[in-house]
Amino acid sequence: MRKIIFNAGPATLPEVVLQQASEGILDLSNEGISVAEISHRSTLFQNILAETLHLLRELLCLNHDHEVLLLQGGGRLQFAQIPMNFLSKETAAGFIDTGYWAHQAMMYAAYYGNTNTIASSQQKQYTCIPKATEFKASNGYAYIHLTSNNTIYGTQFHQIPTVDSPLIIDMSSDILSRIIDFDKIDFAYACAQKNIGPAGLSIAIVKKDFLARSNTHIPPVFNYQLLAAKKSNYYTPPVLATYISLLNLRWLKAQGGVATMEAINHQKAKALYAEIDRNSLFENNIQAEDRSYMNACFTMQSAEMEQAFIDFCEQHHIIGIKGHKITGGLRVSMYNAQTLDNVQQLIHIMRAYETNYMNK
Numbered sequence: 475m476r477k478i479i480f481n482a483g484p485a486t487l488p489e490v491v492l493q494q495a496s497e498g499i500l501d502l503s504n505e506g507i508s509v510a511e512i513s514h515r516s517t518l519f520q521n522i523l524a525e526t527l528h529l530l531r532e533l534l535c536l537n538h539d540h541e542v543l544l545l546q547g548g549g550r551l552q553f554a555q556i557p558m559n560f561l562s563k564e565t566a567a568g569f570i571d572t573g574y575w576a577h578q579a580m581m582y583a584a585y586y587g588n589t590n591t592i593a594s595s596q597q598k599q600y601t602c603i604p605k606a607t608e609f610k611a612s613n614g615y616a617y618i619h620l621t622s623n624n625t626i627y628g629t630q631f632h633q634i635p636t637v638d639s640p641l642i643i644d645m646s647s648d649i650l651s652r653i654i655d656f657d658k659i660d661f662a663y664a665c666a667q668k669n670i671g672p673a674g675l676s677i678a679i680v681k682k683d684f685l686a687r688s689n690t691h692i693p694p695v696f697n698y699q700l701l702a703a704k705k706s707n708y709y710t711p712p713v714l715a716t717y718i719s720l721l722n723l724r725w726l727k728a729q730g731g732v733a734t735m736e737a738i739n740h741q742k743a744k745a746l747y748a749e750i751d752r753n754s755l756f757e758n759n760i761q762a763e764d765r766s767y768m769n770a771c772f773t774m775q776s777a778e779m780e781q782a783f784i785d786f787c788e789q790h791h792i793i794g795i796k797g798h799k800i801t802g803g804l805r806v807s808m809y810n811a812q813t814l815d816n817v818q819q820l821i822h823i824m825r826a827y828e829t830n831y832m833n834k
């Protein structure tokens with residue numbers, strides 16, 4: 475029996491995508507070869523890569539000002555690759571510190587140049603998103619970096635702030651989940667393992683004029699200009715992860731695209747937060763307007779009670795709701811592939827648990 479998986483990433487994928495992937499692993503499009511065996515120079519893979527890049531463009535409503543890159547590795551690799559390309563010892567990058575990943579991005583950048591925090595919610599235990607009025611001056615930076623959705627703390631920028639320097643956004647945990655105006659963003663990136671496909675690759679969306687300003691005196695494997703010129707097929711791309719991502723993007727398009735997903739994501743999050751607020755056993759301390767639609771983070775009275783609830787969920791085939799080790803508590807991740815039915819099933823279990831608890 476398939477479980478209901480609320481993992482934060484690698485996250486659940488649509489069952490139909492897994493079915494198609496398993497067929498392709500045995501025999502790709504009746505070609506007599508597995509997708510895990512094809513050459514990255516073959517026409518079969520050229521077609522997979524071209525369709526993946528095309529679908530990303532279409533689903534994200536990108537135009538000719540944007541370059542889309544498919545990259546090896548995950549989010550942290552981008553934390554290092556971005557400053558290699560866009561920062562130097564003579565320049566500074568500004569960071570909006572909204573939690574662990576945002577802070578890590580800054581720590582990685584500090585190896586390559588100067589870093590400054592221009593806004594932070596650390597003093598509020600990362601329970602909110604800093605308001606634009608709290609930002610320090612944002613002009614004169616090589617770039618400003620922010621994390622649009624904070625996977626560990628469960629906060630999200632519902633509006634992308636306007637800043638006076640090029641803007642770079644880590645969208646690892648909310649890419650493709652909502653309509654975003656990429657004209658306002660110079661460089662956006664996301665690791666795949668939440669809303670795109672399996673772990674092992676990342677995507678980047680970069681404005682061509684910003685890309686033209688990147689540092690090219692770095693090893694070719696990190697050089698975005700070169701990777702763009704080689705159309706994301708310089709090194710051996712993660713062929714299997716790319717293929718499964720393509721199947722997932724096709725699925726996303728068939729559901730109605732990003733706008734449809736956004737509406738469903740709102741429904742899921744609204745229903746779950748309503749239950750957390752109603753249910754006497756659970757608490758969410760995130761400022762209401764900054765709550766994430768992707769990751770709902772909440773607590774119970776004690777770690778023991780949380781573990782007992784996790785065990786109860788597992789008995790009902792619901793897994794992946796343990797919070798990140800930094801924060802503890804519970805975390806329910808509701809990326810695109812998570813269905814409203816599954817979220818409702820969890821809500822049902824939360825209610826049943828409360829009833830059992832009260833009747834003890």
Ligand code: PMP
Binds near residue numbers: 547548549626645665
């Ligand atoms: N950024 C965000 C927002 C994340 O949630 C994560 C964790 N998946 C990362 C970066 C780091 O990604 P990776 O584990 O692929 O390095």
